[in-house]
Amino acid sequence: MTTSPTSPAPHATAPRRGSATCVFAVCPRASADALADALASVPGHVTASGPVRALAAGPLTAVVQDVPAEAFTPEALRERLADRDALERYARAHDEVVAATAATAPAIPLPLATLYLEDARARDALTADAQRFLTVLDRVTGRDEWGVKLTLTAPAPAPASPPEPAPAAQAASGRAYLDRLRGRQHARDDRRQAAYDAARHVRERLRPLAAASRDLRLQDTDAHPQVANTAYLVDRSGAGAFAAAVAALRSAPETAGRVRVELTGPWAPYSFTGEDHDENPG
Template structure:
């Protein structure tokens, strides 16, 4: 007697419109052994994979995504499929762990969102996302010809005059830090304005904290920009000019990316977010 097949869920990576997507079948996806495939849903095409219910049910999924290494593995696999799809056709990325009980439920859910997904596909067709980050070195640079002054370890020295001098130094350092912060924020705004002038859409994202940037610099701008294909040279030239002029900050460019920040249902803050299982 042939044993019954284990129940499978439908995992959805992305939604496309058109394009020859057969090459996606060669991708391992989440490594379940089932091929990455397409699923027709009216005018939309979903990129999906069968995954075992035992490993991707609600409780199993919660445990899987609470493990840092497994979360990273799944996020990388998810991103790899989306990147491959976006190279073949306009693609709306779906959040990590978007799961449906079967293909029928997936079609039903996509049908409910058909209008918004088609609008998103219209918006991103012929365009790509680029990320620009601006960092400020921590603390203002020392004045020319002077060494940075270390903060006293045991408070101000005794005596009224010494105490006043100590407070003056503290106030001076505080003013210097505030002025430096203001200058870096203004520089970041100039970077944002320049890149927005090239983009068809822009989105400000939450800056990273010290756990990502380290203590040596502060993240003052984290932004995503949607640019028409073919404008990469202009973008790089603009940032090269800004790096020459904005010497108080560090400017980093990444991309081109699938349009996570501009597609309905995309991951806007660059962090994996668990999808919900369709009832």
């Protein structure tokens, strides 16, 4: 299961006293020396009680930080994560550490608030799951996550309403009104179908340029509904070709006027730490 970086870790151990070990990411063991230098200037968690540091865990290196245990009891954690501003601060601090880690070494981001009572507990848990971590590290090494979002374009402005008909013409006007309603519904249906066809074209064009892809939850708004929100795992050597393909899709006949194409990234591979994704042909 892949967990959002803004979701508490399902496997976190709730701390009770003293300091707890917060784990941000997992890297290969050989990355420890480089990580020590890269993380020296990263502040890390907003409630941290120590510096961000590398922790050896069998064949792995974990990026960790000491945090006050009393701030992460189940009750305190629920209260803090229910506060949107606090959640945003924690998520941003977490992502800054993950980004600094991923810029230095192959890295698997862990969910927000992955906590253990002490270093030894963290080391034991990560070592016990080492084979899965090594498999994921092999998948993401040399690759970044890119996001492609497709948003339905705005419809053409509706024509101005005609003047109110005279009473003798109301029956015919009523039929015309129903016809207009049906016509507008058909137009909406056609517009959305065209957007889905455009989304299929985008996927067919981009999937061969990525090692893997994953459809994410749509982020609809009333004004700009999304028709696709897809993460792609892309070789760094192919990032330029991927970005160029996205740029070309913005003006392609299959997409122009149907969907707005937005590219985001590169990101640490948050969406590819589990198994719920599609392996793509290269």
